[in-house]
Amino acid sequence: xxxxxxxxxxxxxxxxxxxxxxxxxxxxxxxxxxxxxxxxxxxxxxxxxxxxxxxxxxxxxxxxxxxxxxxxxxxxxxxxxxxxxxxxxxxxxxxxxxxxxxxxxxxxxxxxxxxxxxxxxxxxxxxx
Numbered sequence: 001x002x003x004x005x006x007x008x009x010x011x012x013x014x015x016x017x018x019x020x021x022x023x024x025x026x027x028x029x030x031x032x033x034x035x036x037x038x039x040x041x042x043x044x045x046x047x048x049x050x051x052x053x054x055x056x057x058x059x060x061x062x063x064x065x066x067x068x069x070x071x072x073x074x075x076x077x078x079x080x081x082x083x084x085x086x087x088x089x090x091x092x093x094x095x096x097x098x099x100x101x102x103x104x105x106x107x108x109x110x111x112x113x114x115x116x117x118x119x120x121x122x123x124x125x126x127x128x
Contacts, residue, residue: 029056029067030118033104060106068105068120074098080105082119089125099123 032053057067068080076083076098087099105120 064109085123086126095127
């Protein structure tokens with residue numbers, strides 16, 4: 001009986017800790033980004049999700065977590081990015097550049113160094 005009470009109180013405290021992270025957890029940003037991408041592909045803009053993404057990023061910034069936001073056409077930095085696929089390069093594009101972004105990445109900034117929490121996932125252009 002006493003063991004169940006201890007386990008129950010541990011579970012409650014773990015739930016409180018998870019709720020306390022709430023908006024400040026990178027996974028929340030990833031889920032919101034996926035929902036935003038889904039609405040954009042359906043040619044609908046969701047202003048609520050746009051605002052929520054900004055709030056999450058500002059909360060992460062308060063904890064020294066930076067969102068890595070590569071843009072199409074940028075050069076590839078393999079320290080903070082993973083290449084998950086390749087797209088044939090049209091003649092007007094530069095090969096070996098970012099073609100599409102699957103997932104943003106997250107860096108933890110500290111006084112001594114930068115630590116990658118999650119790599120950004122990208123597609124790159126290639127030529128035969």
